[in-house]
Structures are given as C-alpha cells and as structure tokens.
Amino acid sequence: MEKEMLQNDIEELKNIKQSLQMDIIELDDKILFQNFGVYQPQYNFATLDEYKEKLDDIRNQQKEMIKSHTAAICNTAWKVQGSEKAGKKMIAENIQQALRNFNIECDLCISKVKFSNYDNSKERIFRAFELQNKLNATNDIHIVDEYYKLKIKELDLAYEYQKKKQEEKEELRRKREELREAEKVAREIEEKRKELEKEQEHYQNYLKKINEQIEVEQSEERKQYLISKKEELDNNVHDVHLALEDLDYREANHRAGYVYIISNIGAFGENIFKIGMTRRLEPEERIAELSGASVPFKFDIHAMIFSDDAPKLEAALHNHFADKKVNLVNGRKEFFNVTLEEIKKVVRDNHDKTVDFVNVPDAEQYRESLMIRKNLNAN
Structure with missing residues (x-):
C-alpha cells in the first residue's frame, strides 16, 4: 500500500516537473523575443471595433477608479492647522495633481506609440508612475498599481489598434488593387473578343467570296489556287475559333x-x-x-x-x-x-x-x- 502511494507521488511529481519545464520553455521564448525587440501581441482582436470597445472599457475602468477615489490614495488623515476638512482638501488637491501629471505623461506616450518606441514608452510610463509616487511620498500619497497596470494595458491596446488600423488600410489597398486588376482583365478580354470577332467576320466574308469564285471558276489552275486559299482561310477561322474558346475559358475560370x-x-x-x-x-x-x-x-x-x-x-x-x-x-x-x-x-x-x-x-x-x-x- 505504502509502495503504491510512493509510486503515485512519483508520477505526480513527474507531471509537475513536465508542466514546469513547459512553463520554462514558454518563458524562455518570451524572453528571447523581448531580447530581440519582438512585440508580443496581448489581445489579437480580429477587428478595429473590438480594439475600440476594449480601449473604451479600460478607459472607463480608469474613470471609475478616479471617481471612486481609488486611483490614488492617502493612508494618513492629515490636518492643516488642526482642521481635518482643510487636511482632506489638501490631500484631494495633491492626489488630483499627481494623477494629472501622471495622466498627461501617459497620454503623450500612448498617443505616439509605435513599434520603434513601444519599449521606451512603457519605460516612460513606469518612470512617471515612480516619480509621482516619490514626489508625494512625504504626504503618504501614492498612485496604486492597479491604475498603473490599466495605463500599460491602454498602451498595449493603443499600439495594437494602430497596427490593426494599418493592416486594414493595407488590406483595403490590396482589395482595391485586386478590383482594378480584375477590371483590367475584363477590359482586356472584351477588347480581345472584339478583335477576334472582327477577324472571324473578315475571314468568313472572304471565305464566302472564295467559295462563290470556286463554283464559277472555269480555269483549273485558278481553281486550285482558290482551293488552297480556302484551306488557308479555313485554318485561320479554326485558329480564331480556338482563340475565342480560350477566351471564354479564361473569362469563366477566374483561377486561370x-x-x-x-x-x-x-x-x-x-x-x-x-x-x-x-x-x-x-x-x-x-x-x-x-x-x-x-x-x-x-x-x-x-x-x-x-x-x-x-x-x-x-x-x-x-x-x-x-x-x-x-x-x-x-x-x-x-x-x-x-x-x-x-x-x-x-x-x-x-x-x-x-x-x-x-x-x-x-x-x-x-x-x-x-x-x-x-x-x-x-x-
């Protein structure tokens, strides 16, 4: 019984080890990508609207934290000249100033974020967070981690939103190019068809005249010449017919x-x-x-x-x-x-x-x- 329990413990430890090894591999991959400056998408939404909705959601969360006085807090009940009311007013003003300074720096970074400055923008937001907390440490005021993390999420979303926007622009450009190309192909086919039909009509009219001449021609030598000419025209008509068939095929088969x-x-x-x-x-x-x-x-x-x-x-x-x-x-x-x-x-x-x-x-x-x-x- 004890042996079975030990065996079960060994198997469980093996599974835990395997799971941890997979986590290490995944973490190593992430670190490798980061070392080479490869941005790892956090959201990967399919459309711009989804990014907009998520951005609105995160910004609303920030607003709610500000409204509920949880974005930045003071753990000391200060008094100003013995007045609690004046102390609360001072705390509120200092919190407002700290959040204002932090938000201005964040908005500047977020509005200009792109691949080349993403890491720097993230670092600037972190430094702004640390600076405001350091400047307000004497008053025991600090911006909370949760609010800072929402700003980082907003930065990630803003970057991915801009990237998605560019992708959709390129996709629209590609579709327009495909449409222009399809229109050019259609015009090309139509022009070629008119050219071949005109050529076909020319050969058929000429062939009709040749046939009429053969019927009435008395000279055998002249008749043989007309027959050879007729064979040449028959070949030309056949070639045009094949070309028209090929044109029909190309028009019908959009993958050719x-x-x-x-x-x-x-x-x-x-x-x-x-x-x-x-x-x-x-x-x-x-x-x-x-x-x-x-x-x-x-x-x-x-x-x-x-x-x-x-x-x-x-x-x-x-x-x-x-x-x-x-x-x-x-x-x-x-x-x-x-x-x-x-x-x-x-x-x-x-x-x-x-x-x-x-x-x-x-x-x-x-x-x-x-x-x-x-x-x-x-x-």
Whole structure:
C-alpha cells in the first residue's frame, strides 16, 4: 500500500516537473523575443471595433477608479492647522495633481506609440508612475498599481489598434488593387473578343467570296489556287475559333492565370525574387507596370507559368519559401531571398517539369549604368 502511494507521488511529481519545464520553455521564448525587440501581441482582436470597445472599457475602468477615489490614495488623515476638512482638501488637491501629471505623461506616450518606441514608452510610463509616487511620498500619497497596470494595458491596446488600423488600410489597398486588376482583365478580354470577332467576320466574308469564285471558276489552275486559299482561310477561322474558346475559358475560370518569377538585381541585388500572379491575357503588361517609377530599373522575367489554378501554385511557392521572405512582418510582400534553383525545384514538384526558366537576367539598363559609372570613375 505504502509502495503504491510512493509510486503515485512519483508520477505526480513527474507531471509537475513536465508542466514546469513547459512553463520554462514558454518563458524562455518570451524572453528571447523581448531580447530581440519582438512585440508580443496581448489581445489579437480580429477587428478595429473590438480594439475600440476594449480601449473604451479600460478607459472607463480608469474613470471609475478616479471617481471612486481609488486611483490614488492617502493612508494618513492629515490636518492643516488642526482642521481635518482643510487636511482632506489638501490631500484631494495633491492626489488630483499627481494623477494629472501622471495622466498627461501617459497620454503623450500612448498617443505616439509605435513599434520603434513601444519599449521606451512603457519605460516612460513606469518612470512617471515612480516619480509621482516619490514626489508625494512625504504626504503618504501614492498612485496604486492597479491604475498603473490599466495605463500599460491602454498602451498595449493603443499600439495594437494602430497596427490593426494599418493592416486594414493595407488590406483595403490590396482589395482595391485586386478590383482594378480584375477590371483590367475584363477590359482586356472584351477588347480581345472584339478583335477576334472582327477577324472571324473578315475571314468568313472572304471565305464566302472564295467559295462563290470556286463554283464559277472555269480555269483549273485558278481553281486550285482558290482551293488552297480556302484551306488557308479555313485554318485561320479554326485558329480564331480556338482563340475565342480560350477566351471564354479564361473569362469563366477566374483561377486561370500566370505565375511569374521576376527579379531586379539593380534595385534589390542577387537572389531576391518576386513571386506573384496575374490573370492578364498579356502578363508582360503587369510586369511593365511593376517596373514603374517606384524602382530604378525594370524587372526581368525568369519564368512565366500558365496554370489552370494560378493562386494554388502561387500559394505553394509562397508557403514553401515562407521563412525566406524578405519582409517577415507583412505577408502581402512577395519578395523572397532564394536561389533560382530552389524555385525551379518547387515549381517542377508542384506544377510542370517542362517550364522554361531564364537563368541570367538581362538587367540591361543596370549593366549599362555600371559601365557608364565605371567609365566616369576612370576619367
């Protein structure tokens, strides 16, 4: 019986040890993140409204503490010239001044908080808390820990609120960009359809005339020429028909498109690739847009891969290289620090082994700029 009890105690101690080890690992991770300046979100709400509601709640808690005289307290019943009433008035004025000074410093920190100054803002609030308590120690007045902690919670929420606000702005910008892109694709398809239908009508009219001429033509030599011309036109009509069918497919299938692999060594250096997708009929136009005034040199195309499910292929590449992202904070940025050989392998594993890649980018203007600079330096 005693042996069983000892065995149970041993098992319980093992469980406690395992639990404590997990706590230590979790704490070590938090300390590691803090040492590297990585902010650990305290709330992670899904929407701005949730942050606003929580902010209002915390501010209301602060107001209630001030109204109920529990934000700062005095443990001594002071008298002024023997008057308790005057003593209470003095205490109330000193408490009001202490809270006012503390709140002003907190509001300044909270209103300007961002990632680069979060730790400093937190430290400033703590120093303001300590300073007011030190200045009022003679009167036995101090701001309570609970009120200080509410200010830290407000700081955390304000920072996360600003971050969420920026995320929602970027999401809205992304959706607008997607809408503009979809509108461009729709216009492109419509223009191409009109062009093909006009071409089809031209061939059919010409074919009709050829058929009429064949029926009445007496010269065998001329007739053979017209028949060969008719075969050529039949092929043209067939090609246009296939092109229209492809257009119908692209219009109906919103996931069909091109995944592009591009680089800009003049702007970003070697082994930095942008992996994105477009539904444009002429995908090079999208690359030309990306090569606008915001970058010093145009992008070079290493691969342009058509896929019936372009988002799936793009996601496979993004997920595979998630730890190689240049920007590890903003997931919408599509630049990766990888080699072209790594990209080739993932594309061939997930899509098609026959995709052609351009190994060496032209980077024409960049290389010309290097030559010009070299000559200028030589002179």
